[in-house]
Amino acid sequence: MKYYIGVDIGGMSIKAGVVDECGNIIAKETCHTEPDRSYQEIVKSIYELCLKVLDKAGLAKDDISGVGIGSPGTVNSEKGVINYSGNLHFKKVNIIKEFKKHWAIRAFIGNDANCAALGETLFGSGKGKNNTILITLGTGIGTGFIIDGKILQGKNGEGAEGGHICIKIGGEKCTCGEKGCWEAYASATGLIRQTKLAIEKHPDSLLKQIADSQGRVSGRTVFLAYNEGDKAAAAVVKNYVKYVATGLLTLVNIFRPEIIMMGGGISNEGDYFVAMVEKYVKKHAFGGKLNTVPPIVRASLGNDAGIVGAAALAIC
Amino acid sequence: MKYYIGVDIGGMSIKAGVVDECGNIIAKETCHTEPDRSYQEIVKSIYELCLKVLDKAGLAKDDISGVGIGSPGTVNSEKGVINYSGNLHFKKVNIIKEFKKHWAIRAFIGNDANCAALGETLFGSGKGKNNTILITLGTGIGTGFIIDGKILQGKNGEGAEGGHICIKIGGEKCTCGEKGCWEAYASATGLIRQTKLAIEKHPDSLLKQIADSQGRVSGRTVFLAYNEGDKAAAAVVKNYVKYVATGLLTLVNIFRPEIIMMGGGISNEGDYFVAMVEKYVKKHAFGGKLNTVPPIVRASLGNDAGIVGAAALAIC
Numbered sequence: 255m256k257y258y259i260g261v262d263i264g265g266m267s268i269k270a271g272v273v274d275e276c277g278n279i280i281a282k283e284t285c286h287t288e289p290d291r292s293y294q295e296i297v298k299s300i301y302e303l304c305l306k307v308l309d310k311a312g313l314a315k316d317d318i319s320g321v322g323i324g325s326p327g328t329v330n331s332e333k334g335v336i337n338y339s340g341n342l343h344f345k346k347v348n349i350i351k352e353f354k355k356h357w358a359i360r361a362f363i364g365n366d367a368n369c370a371a372l373g374e375t376l377f378g379s380g381k382g383k384n385n386t387i388l389i390t391l392g393t394g395i396g397t398g399f400i401i402d403g404k405i406l407q408g409k410n411g412e413g414a415e416g417g418h419i420c421i422k423i424g425g426e427k428c429t430c431g432e433k434g435c436w437e438a439y440a441s442a443t444g445l446i447r448q449t450k451l452a453i454e455k456h457p458d459s460l461l462k463q464i465a466d467s468q469g470r471v472s473g474r475t476v477f478l479a480y481n482e483g484d485k486a487a488a489a490v491v492k493n494y495v496k497y498v499a500t501g502l503l504t505l506v507n508i509f510r511p512e513i514i515m516m517g518g519g520i521s522n523e524g525d526y527f528v529a530m531v532e533k534y535v536k537k538h539a540f541g542g543k544l545n546t547v548p549p550i551v552r553a554s555l556g557n558d559a560g561i562v563g564a565a566a567l568a569i570c
Numbered sequence: 571m572k573y574y575i576g577v578d579i580g581g582m583s584i585k586a587g588v589v590d591e592c593g594n595i596i597a598k599e600t601c602h603t604e605p606d607r608s609y610q611e612i613v614k615s616i617y618e619l620c621l622k623v624l625d626k627a628g629l630a631k632d633d634i635s636g637v638g639i640g641s642p643g644t645v646n647s648e649k650g651v652i653n654y655s656g657n658l659h660f661k662k663v664n665i666i667k668e669f670k671k672h673w674a675i676r677a678f679i680g681n682d683a684n685c686a687a688l689g690e691t692l693f694g695s696g697k698g699k700n701n702t703i704l705i706t707l708g709t710g711i712g713t714g715f716i717i718d719g720k721i722l723q724g725k726n727g728e729g730a731e732g733g734h735i736c737i738k739i740g741g742e743k744c745t746c747g748e749k750g751c752w753e754a755y756a757s758a759t760g761l762i763r764q765t766k767l768a769i770e771k772h773p774d775s776l777l778k779q780i781a782d783s784q785g786r787v788s789g790r791t792v793f794l795a796y797n798e799g800d801k802a803a804a805a806v807v808k809n810y811v812k813y814v815a816t817g818l819l820t821l822v823n824i825f826r827p828e829i830i831m832m833g834g835g836i837s838n839e840g841d842y843f844v845a846m847v848e849k850y851v852k853k854h855a856f857g858g859k860l861n862t863v864p865p866i867v868r869a870s871l872g873n874d875a876g877i878v879g880a881a882a883l884a885i886c
Contacts, residue, residue, distance in 0.1 A: 328861070337860070338860055385724070385725065397824075399824070401717060401722065402720075404718075406717065406824075406825070407826075408701070408824075408825055408826025408827070409701065409826045409827065409828055409862055409864070410826070410861070410862055412826040412856075412857060412861045412862060413823070413824060413825050413826035414826075415823040415824065415826075415857075416823070416824055418823045418856045419819075419823060420737055420816050420819060420820055421736055421738075421739050422737075422738055422739050423738050423741075423812070423813070423816050425739075431858075432819075432854055432856075496739070500736050500739050503735075503736060504735040504736055504820060505824075507729070507731040507732070507734045507735060508713075508715070508722075508724075508730065508731065508732055508735065508821075508824070509722070509724055510723075510724025510725045510726070510728040510729035510730075510731075511724070511725065512725055538748055540728075540731045540734045540746055540748075541644065541728060541731075542747075544644070544653070544654055545726070545728045546725055546726055546728060548725070
C-alpha cells in the first residue's frame with residue numbers, strides 16, 4: 255500500500271492527513287493558519303504538520319509517495335504557484351519550491367475546490383467516473399470540473415469559477431462586483447436573502463415564527479418551515495431549486511458529465527432537496543428525453559474532501 | 571506530406587475536400603444531400619464524393635491517411651454513431667461502420683461545430699493553442715471547446731451545447747423550448763428581433779429607413795444604421811454586444827481558454843464588432859485585472875472550416 259499526505263489550507267486552520275492510495279485517511283492533524291504570517295512561515299508550519307501527522311500514523315518520511323496541497327484562491331498547479339488568495343494574503347508565491355526546501359518529495363498544489371472535485375471523483379460519490387462536476391453550495395458557490403479524469407484549471411489556474419456564470423443579466427449584485435451571477439442566487443447567502451424577503455412579505459407565516467425563535471435567519475430556516483408545510487417557505491424553496499438548477503443546466507448543456515455531485519451546507523439539507531434539483535434539471539436539459547441527463551447526488555467525503563482531494567493530486 | 575479527406579455534411583449539400591497535414595485544401599467537391607434518403611444511400615454518396623475529389627486532386631485511395639466526417643446533430647464520436655440530427659432524419663445510425671463497408675480506412679465522425687473548433691485550433695486563428703473556444707453567431711449559436719488539444723464532447727457526444735446556457739432566467743423563449751438561452755439573445759435571430767423592436771419604437775430613425783429600403787430586416791441592418799451614426803441602432807448594438815459578451819463571460823469564467831474565436835454571419839460584420847465584445851469581456855471577467863482574459867478574434871477558415879475541421883479529426 256502506498257501512502258500520501260494531503261494538506262488543506264484554510265483561512266482559519268491547516269489540516270493534514272496521511273491518506274492511503276484507496277483514499278482512506280490514516281491519521282489527521284490540524285494547526286492554526288495565522289494567515290497574516292509570511293508564506294515562508296506558513297509553509298514551515300505545513301511541513302511541521304506533515305511530520306506530526308506522520309508520527310501519529312506511525313510512518314516515516316520515506317513511507318510517503320507524495321504530498322498534495324489544496325489552497326483557496328487562484329492556483330497555477332503547473333508552476334506550483336498561488337497567484338493570489340484573498341484569505342491568505344498570498345500573491346504569486348511558489349509554495350511548492352518553498353515546501354521542497356524542507357522536504358524534497360513529489361509535491362503538488364491545487365485550488366481547494368478543484369482538489370475536492372478530484373477527491374470526490376476518485377474516492378467519493380463520483381468513484382468510477384471520469385467526467386464529473388462538484389458544486390459546493392455554501393457562503394458562495396464553488397465548482398470543480400473533472401474531464402477525462404483530469405482537473406479543468408484554465409489558463410494559469412484561473413478557470414473553474416462556475417459560481418460566476420451569469421443566470422440573470424442585470425440581476426442581483428454579486429460579491430465579485432458583477433450582476434446576476436449564479437452565486438448571488440443559489441449560494442446559502444442568496445437563499446438567506448430570499449428567506450428574509452419572504453419573512454418581510456409574510457409576517458404571519460410560520461417561516462417568520464421560526465426565524466424569530468431562532469433569533470436569526472440561516473440557510474436552514476426556510477427548510478424548517480417548508481418541512482412544516484408553510485406556504486411562504488414552499489415558494490422560497492421552489493424558487494431556490496430553480497436558481498440552483500438553472501446554473502446546473504448551463505453546466506450540463508456544456509459538459510454533459512457522467513455525474514454531478516453536490517456538497518456544502520445546503521446539500522446537508524438532505525436527499526429530498528437534491529432530488530428536487532435533479533427533477534428540474536432532468537426536465538429542462540437540452541435535448542430532452544433524447545439525451546442522457548447525469549444523476550445529481552450528494553458529495554460523500556464531507557469535511558474530509560479537502561485532505562483526500564489534496565492527496566489525490568499526488569495519487570493521480 | 572500526408573493527405574486526408576474531410577467531409578462536411580449539411581442539410582442541403584455535402585462537401586468533401588482533400589486536405590494535407592498542414593490543413594491546406596488541395597481539391598474540393600460538392601453534391602446534394604437529399605436528406606430524405608436513407609443513411610445508407612447518403613453514405614454511398616459520401617464515398618462517391620471522396621472518389622471524385624481524389625480524382626480532382628490527382629491522388630489515389632492509397633494516398634489517403636484517414637477520413638473525417640462532420641455532421642450536424644448529436645454525434646457519438648467514440649462509437650461512430652449519429653444519435654440524431656434534425657436536418658438529416660438520422661437516429662442512432664453508425665455512419666462509420668457503413669462508410670467502412672465501402673472503404674476500409676481510418677475514419678472518424680464528429681459534430682460539425684466541434685470539428686470547426688478543432689480545425690480553427692489546428693489550422694486557423696487558434697493555431698499553436700491547446701485550449702480554445704469557437705463560437706458561431708448565426709441563426710443559432712454554435713460552440714466548440716478544445717481542452718488540451720481535444721474536443722470536449724460530453725457523454726454520448728451530448729455536450730458543447732453552449733448556445734443553451736441561460737443568461738436570463740425566465741427570459742426570451744428559445745427554439746429549444748426553454749427560456750433565457752444565450753442563443754435567444756445573441757444569435758442573428760435574436761439580433762433581428764431586437765432590431766425590429768427598435769424600428770417599431772423609433773419610426774423616425776435612420777434604422778427604420780434602412781430597413782425599409784432593404785425590404786426586410788437582416789442581421790446586418792442594425793450595423794448599417796449604426797455605422798451611419800443612428801442613435802436607435804447604437805442602442806441595439808450596445809445591448810447586443812452585452813448579450814454576446816455575457817454568454818462569453820460564462821465560458822471564460824469556466825474555461826479560461828487561451829483564445830476565443832468567433833465565426834458565423836455576425837462576425838463578418840468586422841473586427842470593430844469583435845473588439846467591442848472583447849472590451850466588454852475584459853472589463854467584466856472574474857478576477858478583473860489580476861487574471862488573464864483571452865483575446866477574442868475572428869475565426870479564419872470561413873466556409874472551409876467544415877472540411878478542414880472534419881479532416882482534422884483524422885489528422886489529430
